[in-house]
Amino acid sequence: MALGGSRVFVSHLSGVAVFDPVGDQVGRVRDVVAMLRVGELPPRVLGLVVEVISRRRVFLPMTRVTGVESGQVITTGVVNLRRFEQRPTETLVLGELLDRQVTMVGTDEKVTVLDVGLTQPPSRRDWVIDKVFVRQGGGGPLRRRRGETLTVEWSAVTGFSLEEEGQGAASLLATFEQLRPADLANVLHHLSAKRRAEVAAALDDDRLADVLEELPDDDQVEILRKLKDERAADVLEAMDPDDAADLLSELPERDMERLLRLMEPQEAAPVRRLLTYEEHTAGGMMTTEPLVLRPDATVADALARIRVKDVPAPLAAQVYVCRPPDETPTGKYLGMAHFQRLLREPPGTLVGAVVDTDLRPLPPDTPLSTLTSYLAAYDIVAAPVVDENGSLLGAVTVDDVLDHLLPEDWREAAARRAVGAPGPPAESELDSRESRESVDGR
Structure with a gap:
């Protein structure tokens, strides 16, 4: 246009x-x-x-x-x-006006804002909001069918200036449905606390779990506390166990235990194990859901597991070969097979014949400094963690290591600058606030 x-x-x-x-x-x-x-x-x-x-x-x-x-x-x-x-x-039009319930002038009918139209009148520099696209709720004097939509003039509705309790989020979410979790988390971080809670409430459990994993700790705790306990437990179950454990560790002991009891036992068990380890150790950072195969599985089986869409890239870089049981904590850990090695082998080859046994696993109390040196020395993106009996407990991935190496506020800082990106210009190069207000109308 x-x-x-x-x-x-x-x-x-x-x-x-x-x-x-x-x-x-x-x-x-x-x-x-x-x-x-x-x-x-x-x-x-x-x-x-x-x-x-x-x-x-x-x-x-x-x-x-x-x-x-x-x-x-x-x-x-x-x-x-x-x-x-x-x-x-x-x-903020997207963040604060969409999904608001307003009133039709002259009829007192309640309608919900789905969109607003912007225009620049001819021969003018200013842009204005002149149209409102609304959905009618039914039951008003116009007696239209519930859910019917129409576009009206801005002057035909009233109620935008009122602080609304329980504002929905469907229209706002529709505009951001294609965003990756990290980008949607950035959107939520910049909303008001009220709108952040409303958007979080409108997300399904899996989507909210993905977004929570990308938010700063304070935002995670704020959102979780505003959810009903039963839903909070469902969202925690949908999170990766290591991320769920990190979030729960930010809560008071009583709240943490209450939510753990509400989780399904099989989902809560790995989270409880992770909470027993010190934060900056291999045990405290590992995920309990690496790709585990028995030695009699084939290379084709391993590649099929790696190709699963929902497996994060660092975990898909290798499979861990263990004797049964093949869920953590597993039977005896035998070694790992990198996906590049698997690609070079015939599909029918047993993974037990291609494991790398030279790469020593790490105990759960391995400190962060040793872990980073380990990943760098062997040029790998994930490391196996085993207990004193040689059973695989989980794997530490490079993204979790980076989370602990970066400053605590790195997520907030990432929204303001990128590593290697040019910083903001010197104050002398910026318009003063007074001149911006006079020139830009702010």
Whole structure:
């Protein structure tokens, strides 16, 4: 859609690429910043929240947007890299307006906001929100069928300025359904605590479990505490045992034990084992769900296990060969077979004939410093952990090691900068806040 009288609905902007005039990508749109106004005046659209390549979220004023067309946003090329911070007078359209229940003027019918339309009136620089796409709830004076949708003028509804309890999240989630868990976690981290809880409540257990694993500890605990105990236990069951153990360890002992008792015994058992180990040891960092095969399994069996979509890449790099039982803690650990070795062998070959027995396993009390040296020395992405009887307890993957090597606030810092990415320009290169307010209308 080109500028000058055209309209774009905000859900179509979510995730859209932002380019400078020469065609280089600046980032992607994550939200729209608007300012609500008194009376029937439509809200002014102040700008876009853009996630730049370094995952920092910055503010792009609409005065610097020259085109919104063909699924992309074109800018003047001038982007202030100062981290975006929402002001009290500002509203995030995706994060705060969608799914809100408002009232039709003149009928008092309750409707739910599914989308809003933005437009730039001809001969004006300002963008405004002029349309609202709503779903009717039925039972009002208009007596329409429940669930019927329609687009109305902004002035035809009221109630946006009220703080709403129990606001839904279906429309917001629909705009982010294609995001990877890490990216959706970044979205949740930047929402208000109220909206974060509402979005979390709307996610299914598996999706929420994946997202929780990518959130900072404080956000994880906040979300878990706002879930009902039964659902919290279900979500913990859907998490990887090592991540569930890390999250539970942040809770008071009484809360942790209550949730463990609500979990299915077979799901709680590995989490309880992990909680017995010190945090910065191989036992405290390992996953209890590596790929385990018996020695009489074939190479074809091993490759089939590796190809399973839900197996994380570090765990799919090798299989661990053990005598039965083949669930941790297993029978005697025999060795491991890297997937590259498996690819070179005939499919009918037994994995017991191709195991690497030279790579010594680690005891669960191995400290972090020894573990990092071990992974680096052998150029591997996961290490086997065995008990004093030689049974496989689990495997430590490189991503879990990095979690413990990086600063505690690395997830928050990752949203502001990327390793090796250029930092924000010097203060002298940035517009002052006063000049930004006068030029950009903020």
